[in-house]
Amino acid sequence: MPDQIPADYLDGLNDIQRAAVTTTEGPVLVVAGPGSGKTRVLTFRIAHLIEKGAAPWEILALTFTNKAAREMKERISKVVGKRAGNIWAGTFHSLFARILRVEAKHIGYPSNFTIYDTDDTKSLIGQIIRELSLDKTVYQTNAIKNRISSAKSSLITPKLYERNEELLAQDKQANMPLVYKIYAAYVNRCKKAGAMDFDDLLFRLYELLQNHPEVAGKYRQKFKYVLVDEFQDTNTLQYAIVKKLVQYPDSPRNICVVGDDAQSIYAFRGATIQNILDFEQDFSQFDIQTFKLEQNYRSTENIVATANAVIGHNRRQIQKKIWSDKGLGEKITVLREMDDTGEGRRVADTILEQKNRHHLANEDIAILYRTNAQSRIFEEYLRRFNIAYRVYGGMSFYQRKEVKDMVAYLRLVVNPNDEEAFRRVINNPKRGIGNTSVGKMITLAGQQQITLFEASKHVALAKRTRHQADGFIHMIEQARAKVDTTDAYEIADTIAKKSGLLDLHRGDTSIEGMGRLENFQSLLDGIKSFVEEDTVIDTETLPDKTLATYLQNIALLTDFDTKNAESTDVVTLMSVHAAKGLEYKSVFVVGLEEKLFPSWMSMDTLDGMDEERRLFYVAITRAEQFLTLSYANTRYRYGKMVMNEPSRFLAEVPAEAIVSTTHSRRSQGHEYDRVQEQRARVSGVTPPVRSRGTARFAKPKVDPANFTPSPAAEIVEGVRILHLKFGEGRVTKIDGGAANRIATIHFSDLPQPEKRIMLKFAKLQILP
DNA sequence: ATAGCAGTAGGCCCT
DNA sequence: CTACTGCTAT
Numbered sequence: 001m002p003d004q005i006p007a008d009y010l011d012g013l014n015d016i017q018r019a020a021v022t023t024t025e026g027p028v029l030v031v032a033g034p035g036s037g038k039t040r041v042l043t044f045r046i047a048h049l050i051e052k053g054a055a056p057w058e059i060l061a062l063t064f065t066n067k068a069a070r071e072m073k074e075r076i077s078k079v080v081g082k083r084a085g086n087i088w089a090g091t092f093h094s095l096f097a098r099i100l101r102v103e104a105k106h107i108g109y110p111s112n113f114t115i116y117d118t119d120d121t122k123s124l125i126g127q128i129i130r131e132l133s134l135d136k137t138v139y140q141t142n143a144i145k146n147r148i149s150s151a152k153s154s155l156i157t158p159k160l161y162e163r164n165e166e167l168l169a170q171d172k173q174a175n176m177p178l179v180y181k182i183y184a185a186y187v188n189r190c191k192k193a194g195a196m197d198f199d200d201l202l203f204r205l206y207e208l209l210q211n212h213p214e215v216a217g218k219y220r221q222k223f224k225y226v227l228v229d230e231f232q233d234t235n236t237l238q239y240a241i242v243k244k245l246v247q248y249p250d251s252p253r254n255i256c257v258v259g260d261d262a263q264s265i266y267a268f269r270g271a272t273i274q275n276i277l278d279f280e281q282d283f284s285q286f287d288i289q290t291f292k293l294e295q296n297y298r299s300t301e302n303i304v305a306t307a308n309a310v311i312g313h314n315r316r317q318i319q320k321k322i323w324s325d326k327g328l329g330e331k332i333t334v335l336r337e338m339d340d341t342g343e344g345r346r347v348a349d350t351i352l353e354q355k356n357r358h359h360l361a362n363e364d365i366a367i368l369y370r371t372n373a374q375s376r377i378f379e380e381y382l383r384r385f386n387i388a389y390r391v392y393g394g395m396s397f398y399q400r401k402e403v404k405d406m407v408a409y410l411r412l413v414v415n416p417n418d419e420e421a422f423r424r425v426i427n428n429p430k431r432g433i434g435n436t437s438v439g440k441m442i443t444l445a446g447q448q449q450i451t452l453f454e455a456s457k458h459v460a461l462a463k464r465t466r467h468q469a470d471g472f473i474h475m476i477e478q479a480r481a482k483v484d485t486t487d488a489y490e491i492a493d494t495i496a497k498k499s500g501l502l503d504l505h506r507g508d509t510s511i512e513g514m515g516r517l518e519n520f521q522s523l524l525d526g527i528k529s530f531v532e533e534d535t536v537i538d539t540e541t542l543p544d545k546t547l548a549t550y551l552q553n554i555a556l557l558t559d560f561d562t563k564n565a566e567s568t569d570v571v572t573l574m575s576v577h578a579a580k581g582l583e584y585k586s587v588f589v590v591g592l593e594e595k596l597f598p599s600w601m602s603m604d605t606l607d608g609m610d611e612e613r614r615l616f617y618v619a620i621t622r623a624e625q626f627l628t629l630s631y632a633n634t635r636y637r638y639g640k641m642v643m644n645e646p647s648r649f650l651a652e653v654p655a656e657a658i659v660s661t662t663h664s665r666r667s668q669g670h671e672y673d674r675v676q677e678q679r680a681r682v683s684g685v686t687p688p689v690r691s692r693g694t695a696r697f698a699k700p701k702v703d704p705a706n707f708t709p710s711p712a713a714e715i716v717e718g719v720r721i722l723h724l725k726f727g728e729g730r731v732t733k734i735d736g737g738a739a740n741r742i743a744t745i746h747f748s749d750l751p752q753p754e755k756r757i758m759l760k761f762a763k764l765q766i767l768p
Numbered sequence: 769a770t771a772g773c774a775g776t777a778g779g780c781c782c783t
Numbered sequence: 784c785t786a787c788t789g790c791t792a793t
């Protein structure tokens with residue numbers, strides 16, 4: 001890659017994009033509709049800054065996901081070469097963590113502080129509730145975690161909380177008058193453990209900038225250009241920090257925020273759409289320039305029209321008109337099924353069909369759902385149909401128990417004060433130090449104001465237990481003595497063996513156990529490659545191979561950041577939230593039912609509904625060419641069968657954009673009627689009574705009573721067979737391994753006669 | 769005192 | 784369907 005900028009790098013931009021790129025001085029707001037080349041503008045803007053003489057390390061680019069940051073850096077490096085590595089581009093959390101490690105001494109933290117994830121946070125809050133002898137059915141960890149999180153995001157310290165009448169009144173109302181005490185204890189304990197939770201990474205940085213003007217000055221000096229991506233998803237605290245960094249309101253630097261109010265989908269964690277709505281006002285005295293990117297380069301006109309119509313139902317938004325010149329394109333398909341199983345099958349089926357008809361690769365296709373729990377059924381059918389897929393989100397690699405246990409050991413080695421890590425591993429694998437003994441340690445730690453690890457050394461224990469505890473302490477301290485001189489892998493390897501974790505996993509021969517061993521091994525492999533290769537994720541971190549650096553690198557990773565080496569041609573399954581910023585030729589938005597999408601949690605407020613609608617807007621605007629919406633009449637949720645109306649959002653899709661008949665053999669075009677029904681329901685008109693039901697099994701071609709399936713082994717090429725739904729057919733080909741034989745069968749009665757059927761699952765009767 | 773089992777309550781979206 | 788509590792057997 002040449003280290004100079006191609007002269008024509010601005011040529012590929014439209015007029016507004018180019019203006020947004022070249023207006024480098026003063027505050028800039030870029031309102032960027034979906035598919036409008038937002039990332040292009042951001043990356044070219046940064047490249048342009050460097051071209052204009054800015055040093056890479058003077059540029060701070062804040063994103064929400066590591067993936068977005070990485071992508072941005074990659075694209076910038078295509079223009080400016082390896083200098084891109086020195087740009088401060090990353091997530092709010094990771095860049096702030098980096099600053100905090102350098103400046104930790106100012107706020108009484110060690111520079112190797114631990115980052116507590118959600119599980120650690122919940123566990124600590126639960127612990128505190130127990131210690132305060134509060135009723136845990138009243139004081140619920142999750143509720144309190146949210147309470148504390150939003151307090152931090154509103155810059156309310158425990159002291160302020162205690163004096164805030166409104167908050168106290170709310171807590172009383174909720175029958176939890178002592179939340180302020182839990183909050184105070186929680187902050188205390190985090191500090192004692194040398195740990196910060198996700199909110200602390202923001203909150204503590206704000207405090208640092210607020211209370212240490214010399215530090216704030218240093219960073220203001222350093223970052224001459226500040227850019228914020230996805231600005232609509234920032235919370236009050238993030239915006240406050242950004243303002244501090246640009247020294248608002250005295251002499252705002254060159255700040256550029258990019259976002260789309262219509263894609264704000266994180267209100268539930270404190271993001272406020274108000275930030276982007278206010279930004280223009282906040283910086284109006286400094287000649288703010290606003291650019292609206294309204295041309296959508298991603299999607300067909302049908303999809304854009306649908307998106308516009310849907311978002312038009314929301315109450316307030318920045319006025320803009322998103323348009324596309326890609327032609328009308330395919331109409332939108334709506335699939336209706338009886339239940340979630342049917343939905344899974346139908347979607348997988350439709351994917352096969354689309355792949356054949358439109359020559360789509362797996363990687364062109366995504367299935368998007370509201371909740372991660374919905375993925376299972378689609379996985380099942382994709383597997384059956386032999387379609388490669390990958391599920392993002394849900395349980396990430398680093399959240400798996402076997403991985404977390406090992407990481408907890410490593411955390412403890414780096415930071416023995418880490419209370420959550422200690423409690424996680426002290427008796428894991430089982431070494432006879434149970435709740436009672438740990439309880440004694442906790443009591444002692446509380447009494448003497450020492451850390452758990454310290455307490456574990458001195459506490460009085462039964463002889464056998466004492467011996468075990470000493471062994472444990474010795475193991476940690478031995479590893480700790482080498483932590484600065486030995487590479488991460490060596491320490492991890494030793495701990496894996498000495499702790500007994502490796503033996504534990506090796507000894508487990510169950511299916512799940514083997515999976516756990518595999519994950520455990522691949523964690524170790526990951527540490528090894530961290531040591532051997534230059535897999536430094538955080539480019540400005542010194543390329544050292546210590547355990548501390550390794551832990552820093554993985555602390556803020558999510559499922560998105562774990563690269564899978566295997567094939568990349570896979571169908572993507574993920575939540576709508578996770579899909580933001582991505583695009584696919586064909587998108588399936590599934591589970592479009594009232595109480596699911598929109599979620600029941602959001603349905604009781606107008607703000608909640610608006611956010612759900614924005615979420616739906618995000619979902620449909622991921623699609624380039626094909627958009628398929630699906631819903632089921634009933635589905636299993638939490639083990640219970642529930643029945644839901646089709647989502648109101650379906651009724652907001654313009655009728656002329658929907659294809660009225662689908663090509664499925666199964667449901668014969670009732671979808672459109674059903675949507676009309678919902679449309680009527682929403683507008684208050686009584687829907688026509690309509691017979692419901694049997695679409696999926698509309699016409700069984702064979703009487704089940706006379707059907708006796710033959711053993712799969714007897715199905716060979718050339719035989720004539722009977723299938724319950726498809727009727728008579730002839731096997732034209734058999735392939736796949738012994739355990740996964742797949743028959744290609746020609747059913748001459750069907751509109752699409754070729755079917756590929758997994759013999760493992762299918763019930764076929766051989767005909768003479 | 770600890771470990772394994774059965775039963776029950778509470779569940780989303782992300783760093 | 785999964786994560787916790789409460790019980791009983793070691």
